[in-house]
Amino acid sequence: MTVDRILPTEEAYELLDLTRELADGELAQAGDFERRGQFPREIIRTLGRAGLLGLPYPEADGGAGQPYEVYLQVLEILAGRWLAVAEAVSVHTLACYPVYAYGTERQRKLLPDMLGGDLLGAYALSEPQGGSDAAALTTRATHDGAGWVVNGTKAWITHAGHADFYNVFARTGGPGAGGISCLLADAGTPGLHPQKPERTMGLRSSAPAQLVFEDMRLDGDRLIGAENGGFRIAMEALDAGRLGIGACAVGLAQAAVDFAAAYAKEREQFGKPIASFQGIGFMLADMATQVSAARALVLAAARLKDAGRPFSIEAAKAKLFATDVAMKVTTDAVQILGGYGYTGDYPAERWFREAKVLQIVEGTNQIQRLVISRSLTRPA
Numbered sequence: 001m002t003v004d005r006i007l008p009t010e011e012a013y014e015l016l017d018l019t020r021e022l023a024d025g026e027l028a029q030a031g032d033f034e035r036r037g038q039f040p041r042e043i044i045r046t047l048g049r050a051g052l053l054g055l056p057y058p059e060a061d062g063g064a065g066q067p068y069e070v071y072l073q074v075l076e077i078l079a080g081r082w083l084a085v086a087e088a089v090s091v092h093t094l095a096c097y098p099v100y101a102y103g104t105e106r107q108r109k110l111l112p113d114m115l116g117g118d119l120l121g122a123y124a125l126s127e128p129q130g131g132s133d134a135a136a137l138t139t140r141a142t143h144d145g146a147g148w149v150v151n152g153t154k155a156w157i158t159h160a161g162h163a164d165f166y167n168v169f170a171r172t173g174g175p176g177a178g179g180i181s182c183l184l185a186d187a188g189t190p191g192l193h194p195q196k197p198e199r200t201m202g203l204r205s206s207a208p209a210q211l212v213f214e215d216m217r218l219d220g221d222r223l224i225g226a227e228n229g230g231f232r233i234a235m236e237a238l239d240a241g242r243l244g245i246g247a248c249a250v251g252l253a254q255a256a257v258d259f260a261a262a263y264a265k266e267r268e269q270f271g272k273p274i275a276s277f278q279g280i281g282f283m284l285a286d287m288a289t290q291v292s293a294a295r296a297l298v299l300a301a302a303r304l305k306d307a308g309r310p311f312s313i314e315a316a317k318a319k320l321f322a323t324d325v326a327m328k329v330t331t332d333a334v335q336i337l338g339g340y341g342y343t344g345d346y347p348a349e350r351w352f353r354e355a356k357v358l359q360i361v362e363g364t365n366q367i368q369r370l371v372i373s374r375s376l377t378r379p380a
Helices: 008-026 028-036 041-049 066-081 083-102 113-115 228-266 278-306 312-342 346-360 367-377
Strands: 121-126 141-144 148-155 166-169 180-186 193-194 211-219
Touching: 008 066, 028 041, 028 083, 041 083, 041 148, 066 083, 066 180, 066 193, 066 278, 083 113, 083 121, 083 166, 083 180, 083 228, 083 346, 113 121, 121 148, 141 180, 148 278, 166 211, 180 211, 180 228, 228 278, 228 312, 228 346, 312 367
Parallel strands: 121 166
Antiparallel strands: 141 148, 141 166, 148 211, 166 180, 193 211
């Protein structure tokens, strides 16, 4: 389904048309890749050559100079065809942020290759014992005269083993958020060991994995931003990344609505299409309304970001609501398909499995509720 929206420029409309064309052609193999658990690296390169991996970054740095409002609609289209690819684009966009916003002149020379998709990025923040409590991370980077020596373990890292560069958040100072720095590591760095992919419920073509650092040595110029200033970088990137996950949730949910509605019009029981029964019709109406509301919330937060206004709390609301909607809508889609919805012959069961992870990644929805509630109750 194509949802009409008012976009900033004619170029934006053309970009969305290009995205639909690419998605309908390049992403048609989603089911096969998911069954094989095969990472779609060449497909992501194709999207990069089409300019879709650096959309919200300035053209001067190798990006496309598009508003976040437009970028998120691109993610929505991709997610409606293949969530793993849309999430890959979202995570890569997130991974480019530290170098773009805080990188040295030398580091920023990498931006054209990053934003053009020649270099795929990963974001190494979470750890086995510290997902939601990121400020408690224990991976440590110590001075070694000319540079840094990194030891520790990261967990749930998207693109682990596939990425060309990693943003590694490590403790360089004392406890808490004030002792964390951000370091840039190339994939081939000795001492960086991606582990076996996790056996995940969904997103099997892009399963996360742990990263183990064993005396990984990095030159001193691999520090991004100020020493002990990495936590701020991490949180700024995640604010924008949550909008990306919200857009992915909207795209997944829209695909489920469209498929369930088409099925309900064709499937007959008691001599007529099941869409004609009020029980099914009302479910579809609620599903469609929830998706529209989620989309509006995501794009409203994006407009705040594009205007340079505070958007962190609105991003938390958008991520929370959109991903909860995706879980509810995909559950209802399986129900409308009945027994067929529970089989791998139809995509509804895959969407159902994939929706769950969106409530977890880039800050669980419980964390989003905590962020929102604190904003409402903090002293004036």
